[in-house]
Each structure stands twice: as structure tokens, then as C-alpha cells.
Amino acid sequence: MLEIRNLHARIEDKQILNGIDLVVPDGEVHAIMGPNGSGKSTLSYVLAGREDYEITDGDILVDGQSILELEPDQRATAGLFLAFQYPLEIPGVSTMTFLKAAVNAHRKARGEDEIAAGVFLKRVREVAKSLQISDEMLKRGLNVGFSGGEKKRMEILQMALLQPKLAVLDETDSGLDIDALRIVSEGVNALRSPKRSILVITHYQRLLDYIVPDRVHVLTKGKVVRSGDANLARELEASGYAGYGEAA
Amino acid sequence: MSMEPRIRHTAGEEAILQAFSARRKELAAYPRERAAALDLVVQDGLPTRRSEAWKFSDLRAALKSFPEPAGLPGAGDIAAAKSSRPGIDISPLARLAFVNGRYVPSLSEGQLPTDIYFRDLTQAFERGDAYVEAHFGRLTAGNRDSALALNTAFTQGGAVLRIAPHAKIEAPIHLDFRFAGAQASVFPRLLILVGEGAQCTIVESHVGPDGAAYQSHAASEIIVGAHARLTHVTVQKEGDAALALSHGFVELGQGSCYETFALDEGAAFQRRALSVRLTGEGANLALNGAVLARYRQHLDTTLQVDHAAAGCNSRETFKYVLGGHAHGVFQGKIIVRPDAQKTDGRMSARGLMLGDEAEFSAKPELEIFADDVQCAHGATAGQIDEDLAFYLRSRGLSEADAKALLVKAFVGEALEAVSDDALRGMLTERVGAWLDQTLADRNKS
Numbered sequence: 135m136l137e138i139r140n141l142h143a144r145i146e147d148k149q150i151l152n153g154i155d156l157v158v159p160d161g162e163v164h165a166i167m168g169p170n171g172s173g174k175s176t177l178s179y180v181l182a183g184r185e186d187y188e189i190t191d192g193d194i195l196v197d198g199q200s201i202l203e204l205e206p207d208q209r210a211t212a213g214l215f216l217a218f219q220y221p222l223e224i225p226g227v228s229t230m231t232f233l234k235a236a237v238n239a240h241r242k243a244r245g246e247d248e249i250a251a252g253v254f255l256k257r258v259r260e261v262a263k264s265l266q267i268s269d270e271m272l273k274r275g276l277n278v279g280f281s282g283g284e285k286k287r288m289e290i291l292q293m294a295l296l297q298p299k300l301a302v303l304d305e306t307d308s309g310l311d312i313d314a315l316r317i318v319s320e321g322v323n324a325l326r327s328p329k330r331s332i333l334v335i336t337h338y339q340r341l342l343d344y345i346v347p348d349r350v351h352v353l354t355k356g357k358v359v360r361s362g363d364a365n366l367a368r369e370l371e372a373s374g375y376a377g378y379g380e381a382a
Numbered sequence: 383m384s385m386e387p388r389i390r391h392t393a394g395e396e397a398i399l400q401a402f403s404a405r406r407k408e409l410a411a412y413p414r415e416r417a418a419a420l421d422l423v424v425q426d427g428l429p430t431r432r433s434e435a436w437k438f439s440d441l442r443a444a445l446k447s448f449p450e451p452a453g454l455p456g457a458g459d460i461a462a463a464k465s466s467r468p469g470i471d472i473s474p475l476a477r478l479a480f481v482n483g484r485y486v487p488s489l490s491e492g493q494l495p496t497d498i499y500f501r502d503l504t505q506a507f508e509r510g511d512a513y514v515e516a517h518f519g520r521l522t523a524g525n526r527d528s529a530l531a532l533n534t535a536f537t538q539g540g541a542v543l544r545i546a547p548h549a550k551i552e553a554p555i556h557l558d559f560r561f562a563g564a565q566a567s568v569f570p571r572l573l574i575l576v577g578e579g580a581q582c583t584i585v586e587s588h589v590g591p592d593g594a595a596y597q598s599h600a601a602s603e604i605i606v607g608a609h610a611r612l613t614h615v616t617v618q619k620e621g622d623a624a625l626a627l628s629h630g631f632v633e634l635g636q637g638s639c640y641e642t643f644a645l646d647e648g649a650a651f652q653r654r655a656l657s658v659r660l661t662g663e664g665a666n667l668a669l670n671g672a673v674l675a676r677y678r679q680h681l682d683t684t685l686q687v688d689h690a691a692a693g694c695n696s697r698e699t700f701k702y703v704l705g706g707h708a709h710g711v712f713q714g715k716i717i718v719r720p721d722a723q724k725t726d727g728r729m730s731a732r733g734l735m736l737g738d739e740a741e742f743s744a745k746p747e748l749e750i751f752a753d754d755v756q757c758a759h760g761a762t763a764g765q766i767d768e769d770l771a772f773y774l775r776s777r778g779l780s781e782a783d784a785k786a787l788l789v790k791a792f793v794g795e796a797l798e799a800v801s802d803d804a805l806r807g808m809l810t811e812r813v814g815a816w817l818d819q820t821l822a823d824r825n826k827s
């Protein structure tokens with residue numbers, strides 16, 4: 135379960151989050167929708183523990199424990215996963231090497247031995263196949279030369295391998311064509327589970343036709359201004375964000 | 383020695399001249415070359431920053447003393463060398479061991495096939511070896527560099543290695559140079575001739591004990607015949623108090639291919655000078671390297687790539703990882719002569735700074751005298767990308783592991799140019815070991 139309480143955050147002198155309250159219980163999928171610049175990515179980075187942001191007030195709790203003092207890697211091994219809006223390219227680090235390092239970091243935190251090479255390879259191949267990620271892509275440098283859609287699928291592959299308790303997906307739908315959108319959504323839906331909380335951040339309602347949320351929250355100017363069920367997303371699609379003090 | 387010096391000699395220079403006088407009798411081989419070399423030292427003294435090629439490495443200031451040149455290694459030296467480690471782990475065709483610049487058969491291993499000719503260089507010269515007479519000093523001649531002259535003036539022993547035309551040698555030949563002793567100067571010298579159409583791989587390693595203020599003044603001449611292919615990997619892990627200078631001269635014949643990688647991580651003060659002349663049409667050069675420096679190390683690589691024939695390609699990529707108060711230097715010059723049309727030359731050097739105290743000096747240059755050419759060069763320096771580190775940490779990697787992975791990736795881009803998997807693996811391991819130790823030291827402090 136994720137609880138965000140009165141969260142205020144700023145970067146340098148710019149206040150971006152202005153008191154967010156949000157609870158995502160176990161087993162639920164919540165969506166955050168909002169116009170560009172409303173603070174959606176900032177929220178996702180703050181959750182993941184990026185150091186450029188200063189938390190000026192409030193708290194973030196996972197299963198009742200504050201995570202504010204945890205380093206980004208400690209948050210990750212505690213079960214938090216962020217699918218980046220813009221996944222980074224790391225030339226010289228092969229995708230396989232990276233995936234293995236990530237999986238082993240999680241195992242180490244649980245006091246387990248490194249994963250056996252054969253087991254790992256089989257698992258990666260299995261998930262990669264369902265996401266239509268080729269062997270050739272797995273050999274390349276991480277995200278190097280991948281299209282936008284390929285990068286997003288690679289994020290979901292990582293999420294599937296790491297099996298987080300709490301997943302935050304930042305505009306995983308942006309830049310996807312309809313086929314890719316379906317592949318990615320199926321990947322996310324496969325990970326829905328009674329023990330997992332998922333926060334889907336999106337600008338458009340389209341994604342929510344595929345990943346149907348339990349709750350929808352509207353974020354503008356760093357604050358949740360309205361919450362409702364899945365119908366709220368459809369309503370927004372028709373009206374835009376104009377009624378929320380923003381241009382559509 | 384007939385000419386008057388133009389300068390006042392430093393204590394180091396005086397010691398050099400005295401050491402030479404005291405050994406004049408033993409230094410009988412190469413009389414012409416030695417006399418000219420000594421004249422240069424007398425007249426010019428050691429190089430300073432006033433010389434363009436030494437712009438960032440003041441040898442005259444660094445070489446405060448000149449330890450006695452090492453004699454033939456004694457039983458004690460050989461035993462000490464034997465207990466040291468070669469610094470690399472490969473399965474060579476043969477390992478040819480040198481202690482203090484002299485070939486030591488009892489430390490060597492493996493059998494050379496008949497299409498490889500290998501001899502002590504000085505002995506070969508004294509016996510009138512026609513190849514040595516024809517080629518010794520041919521590529522070094524005309525270089526007015528008194529640091530190179532030190533090798534020529536004092537060298538004894540060394541090796542000549544000749545690969546017969548069209549020989550295809552699969553496994554690498556390991557030239558294993560070790561220093562033994564406390565304070566001495568050594569002068570390794572190599573003459574390598576790769577015959578027309580031949581193929582071979584040479585791995586050269588240079589190691590010595592930490593804490594010993596020795597000096598290594600090395601020089602090599604490498605002639606790659608037409609359509610021959612030479613892969614040449616060098617690992618420099620001299621002791622932490624050593625001064626290590628090396629001067630490499632390479633000549634590439636028509637359609638030949640020279641692929642070389644230098645990994646430099648040892649010595650307190652190092653300068654690797656490498657000058658490659660592409661003299662035959664369609665020659666290919668891949669000249670890459672990684673420099674790993676920490677503490678107060680000063681590691682300099684100075685390259686000259688001279689396109690003297692048409693239709694040649696050259697690629698140089700150097701990566702510097704600099705921690706502590708280390709100073710990394712890269713100087714690279716591409717020259718394209720008037721006849722070298724259709725030249726394709728690219729050079730790049732990048733520094734990755736692990737801290738604020740480290741320094742990277744880079745000076746890439748182009749001198750182009752032909753019109754139909756493609757040449758590019760660049761040099762950049764930066765720190766570990768925090769965004770990339772955050773991405774890795776968000777997947778559970780600790781800060782130290784994330785940074786280590788990014789540094790390995792940085793060096794890995796240069797290592798990609800090493801086409802032999804086993805050699806690339808060996809170099810990757812060395813880089814990993816250096817990095818693990820450097821990051822562990824950092825966490826301790």
C-alpha cells in the first residue's frame with residue numbers, strides 16, 4: 135500500500151508539488167491524469183528518491199513505513215519501481231548485463247545468492263517474448279538505438295523481472311502506436327495482483343481503456359483537485375483539463 | 383660529443399652523461415646511433431614543456447636523478463622477477479620473458495614455430511643480422527627527441543622478432559617485461575618485422591614492484607609489411623614510484639592492418655609516445671587505449687598518425703578515468719600529406735573525472751595538406767552522469783555499483799575496438815580490478 139500525505143516538493147527555488155494526498159491500497163490500480171507541467175513526473179521522481187528534489191513537507195509511506203530517508207536503491211529493493219517517462223540510454227552496458235545486475239541487487243537485499251545464469255536467461259526470454267522484445271535488443275547497449283516504444287516495453291520487462299510491490303508508470307503510453315499500447319497494457323495487466331499497488335500516470339485517457347483503473351485522480355499545479363472512478367477519465371477526455379484552471 | 387651544449391645541464395642530465403662515459407666500452411653496438419643520441423642529450427638536455435610534444439609533461443623537471451643503468455640480471459633479479467606476476471592472464475603460444483630489458487630464457491615458456499625468428503637484438507646486431515642492420519634505427523632516425531635518445535644511447539639486449547611472410551600465427555606471443563631490483567634504469571628495445579601477408583598477435587606487458595624508484599626508457603620499431611595484419615596489445619603496470627617512458631614507431635605497408643590497444647595504469651610518471659606512419663596505400667590503423675590513473679599519477683599519451691599514402695583509414699579512441707589528484711594527458715596529431723588523398727581519419731579522447739582534484743589535458747590536432755580527405759577529432763571531459771546513475775539506482779544497484787558499471791561502460795566503448803574476445807576479456811578484467819580497488823579506496827577515505 136502506498137500513502138502520500140500532504141506532499142510538498144521543490145527543485146531549486148521552484149515549488150512544484152503543493153500538498154498531494156493519495157492512498158493506493160494493495161491490489162488496486164490508480165491513475166493520475168493531468169496536463170503537461172502539472173507535476174506528474176516530479177511526483178514519480180520524488181517517489182523514487184531522486185536527489186535534486188527537496189521535500190519541504192509531508193511524507194510518503196509504503197506499508198505504513200516512511201521511505202523518505204531511503205536512498206533510491208533502497209527504495210527499489212524495498213519494492214518500489216518507477217517506469218521512466220524517458221528511459222535513459224547507457225552505451226557500453228548490455229541490456230542483459232544490466233538486467234542481471236538489477237535482479238541480483240534485489241536478491242542481495244533479500245539475502246539470496248546470485249541468480250543462476252540458466253534460470254535467469256530462461257526467465258528473461260519468456261518475458262521478453264510476451265513483450266515482443268527480440269534477442270538482438272537484449273544484446274545491445276541498454277536502450278541504445280531503441281525506438282520510443284521499444285524503450286517503454288523494456289521498462290515493463292524490468293518491472294516483470296523485479297516484481298515490485300509498488301509500481302509507478304510515468305506516461306508509459308506516450309509515443310506508443312496502438313499495437314505497442316496493447317502489448318504494454320497486457321504486460322501491466324499481467325502484473326496486477328492482490329499484493330501489488332500500481333500508479334499509472336498518463337496525459338490521455340486512451341491507456342485507461344486497456345488498463346482499467348480502480349480510481350482516477352486529477353493533478354493540476356502540483357495538487358490532486360479531483361478523484362473519482364474510471365468514468366472520470368472518460369469525462370476528462372470529453373471536457374479536457376479546461377475546467378481545472380488549465381488550458382485543454 | 384664534439385659539440386658544445388647549448389644549455390646548463392641539470393643533475394639528472396649530468397648523471398646521464400657520466401653513466402654513459404663509465405659504460406662506453408660495454409656500449410659497443412650501434413656506435414653511430416649511440417653517438418648521435420648522446421650528442422642530442424648533451425646539446426638539448428631533456429625535453430621541457432617548450433617542446434610541443436612534451437607540452438604537458440616536463441621531463442627535465444621530473445627526471446631529478448638518473449639511477450645506474452641495470453646490468454645483466456643476476457640470479458637474485460631473476461628470482462625476484464619470477465615471483466612477481468606478469469599482470470595479465472592469457473594463454474600465449476610462447477611467453478618471452480625479459481628482466482630489466484634483457485631476454486631471460488629460463489623464465490620464458492613455449493616453443494616458437496620456425497616461421498618466427500626471435501633473437502636478442504644487440505647480439506643479432508653484433509653478428510651482422512641483415513634485417514637488424516637494415517632496420518634498426520630506421521624509424522627512430524630524424525626524431526630530435528632526447529628522451530628517445532636515452533634508449534638508443536644505453537640499450538642493450540632487447541629483442542628482434544620477425545614473422546615470416548604469409549605466416550599465420552593464431553595464438554598470441556607474449557613479450558613479458560619485468561623490472562627487478564630497487565633503483566636502476568632499464569632500456570627495453572624491440573624491433574618487430576611482420577612479413578608481407580603475415581598475421582600475428584603480440585601482447586606486451588610491463589610490470590615492476592611498487593615503491594622502487596626505477597626508470598624505464600623503452601623504444602620499439604615495428605614494421606608491418608604489405609597486406610600483413612598485426613594485433614598488438616600493451617599493458618603497462620609499472621611500480622607506483624616508477625618513471626616510464628616509451629617511444630613506439632610503426633610503419634604500415636600497403637593494405638596492411640595494425641590494431642593496437644594500450645592499457646596504462648602503472649608508474650608515477652608515464653609518457654607513451656606512439657608514432658604511426660601509413661606509408662602504403664589502403665593501410666588500416668586502429669589505435670585505441672585506456673588510461674586509468676589515481677593518487678598523484680601523471681600519465682601521458684602522445685600520438686602522431688601520419689598519413690603518407692592515399693586511401694588509408696585511421697581510428698583512435700582513448701578513454702581516461704582519472705581519480706585522486708591524477709593528471710591524464712592526451713596529445714594526438716593527425717597529419718595528412720599531400721599525396722594522401724581519400725584519407726579517413728578520426729581521433730577522439732574522453733576523460734571521466736572521478737573527483738574534482740583530477741585533471742585532464744587534451745590537445746588533438748589536424749595538419750592536412752590534401753584536399754579530398756575526411757578527418758575529425760574531438761576531446762571532452764566530464765563526470766559520471768548523475769541521471770544515468772539515478773536510473774541504475776532506481777533498479778536497485780547501490781551507488782558504488784551503479785558508478786562502477788558506468789565507468790566500465792565508459793572504458794568498454796574503447797575496448798570494443800579489440801576484436802579478439804580473449805584479449806578483450808583480459809583487458810576488461812584488468813579494468814574491473816582497477817576500478818574495484820579505486821572505488822573501495824574511495825569509500826575507505
Ligand SMILES: Nc1ncnc2c1ncn2[C@@H]1O[C@H](COP(=O)(O)OP(=O)(O)O)[C@@H](O)[C@H]1O
Pocket residue numbers: 145148150168169170171172173174175176177
Ligand atoms: N529540473 C527542473 N528544474 C526546474 N523546473 C523543473 C524541473 N523539472 C520540472 N520542472 C518544472 O516543474 C513543473 C512540473 O514538471 P513535470 O513534473 O515534468 O510535469 P509533468 O510530468 O506533469 O508534465 C514544470 O513546470 C516543469 O517546468
Ligand SMILES: [Mg+2]
Pocket residue numbers: 174175176219304305
Ligand atoms: Mg511528465
